[in-house]
Amino acid sequence: MDISKPSQKKMESNIGKEVVTELLPLVRVYKDGSVERLSGSPFVPPSMEDPETGVSSKDITISSNPLIRARLFLPKLEESESNIKIPILVYYHGGGFLIESAFSADHHRFLNSLVSQAKIVAVSVEYRLPPENPLPAAYEDCWAALQWVSSFSSKYDNSAAIDEPWLNNHGDFERVFIGGDSAGANIAHNIAMRAGKENLHGGVKILGALLTHPYFWGSKPSASDQSIDYLVCSVWNFVYPNAPGGIDNPMINPLVDEAPSLEGLGCCRLLVSVAECDWLRDRGVWYSEAVKKSGWKGEVELTEIEGEDHAFQILRPGTKNANRLTKRLADFLSKK
Incomplete structure (x- = not known):
């Protein structure tokens, strides 16, 4: 490859x-x-035992038609931990649906850090990108990837599936999470909504979802986004030219009147992360407030990092605030 x-x-x-x-x-x-x-950042190969974190990674093919690939991450486990089951995170990268990759240097570095701190198995999905594959292809790929992960649950007959020892030997299917940054957080929301209506293999349930700087928009303006409205609308129309409702399609605007109720989110915990200077900040706050008011029975948390901009934890790794946010995400994933 x-x-x-x-x-x-x-x-x-x-x-x-x-x-x-x-x-x-x-x-x-x-x-x-x-x-x-x-x-977009340059692509990097996977590695066995990253020198900084000890995390190992490898690339696999989930589907050949359509082509869906992923990069798997496994933390360094002590001999005494070799038989312990650890949480699973299915992760969707950001990039405005148009750029970046599960193989990008910035996302690879971020997941090495997150996997090391949270002690989780991560599956970073390489979904198809527009304009070669307009939306909703990416949503379908990410759902298929989650179903593939679920197929390794002992409650599901995965005899036809390929052997994947990192999931078979280490994955705890009682603690499955989904998450992403920016466009990937948008995808995670839509996958959680779908999981509220459709079953995953083996009866697997999503325990939690983390939405970092979620890429939501709509025709109703907010104080923080008016200057960039044209660009965001242009991107959405470019990646999903046939979206019913345009910028008020429920997949980009989950708060529009026609959108399904957020009460239907198919997870038990939700962490929404926003950044003070991010043009998407208000949308993330509105979303978390709407989830609380929807009647959803889960636990929703909102965290905000002051003085930071969009996707800073990906773009400026190692800074005090990037480390702070990564630890917050790791705590959410490792919470009993």
Whole structure:
């Protein structure tokens, strides 16, 4: 599998090609059908025992048609911990639905840190991206990945599934979490809503969901987002051009009147994280308040980091506030 970032030579080969459309500074689409991603961190390979955290990672294929891949993470376990079952986190990366990857250096580094602190098995899903695969393809891929993970539950006959020792030997299917950052947090919300209506293999239940700087929007403006409204609407129309209701589609605006009740969230715990200077901040606060008022029977928590912007824990790792937020997420995942 080639997970290298496009070379300068490859980028130079696009010079002179006719551009059909572009969404700067994210992507450019050419007449021959090729897509050039202009942003995002470089891809990195998995590693056995990361030198900083001791976390091991490997890449697997969940489905060949459609192609869905994932990067698995396993914390370093002492011999006395080798038989202990640990929580499972199915993680969906951010990137505006258009860029980034489960194999990106920034998300790989973040998950190494989170997995090490929380002592969890993580499955970071490489879902298909627009514009080659417009939404709702990413939502379908992420649901399929969660079902794949659930298939390793002892309560489900997974004899047809491939052997996956990290899940078989270490995963606690009584403590399954989903989560993501930005667009990945949007996906996690929609997966939790679907889990409230549809069963997972083996009767697996989602214990908790963590939504970090969730990518929600809508036609109703907030104080923090007016200056960026055009860009967000343009991105959504680009990634999901046929979305019923446009920017007020329930998948991007869970608070619109036509959206299903948040009472239907299919998990028991919810952690919403926002950042003070993030243009998505108000939407995340509104969402957490709406969940509390919906009649949902679970436990919802809202945490805010002052003085920070969108996805700072991914983009500026190792800072005091990035470490603070990562610890908050780890505590949520390891809470008994």
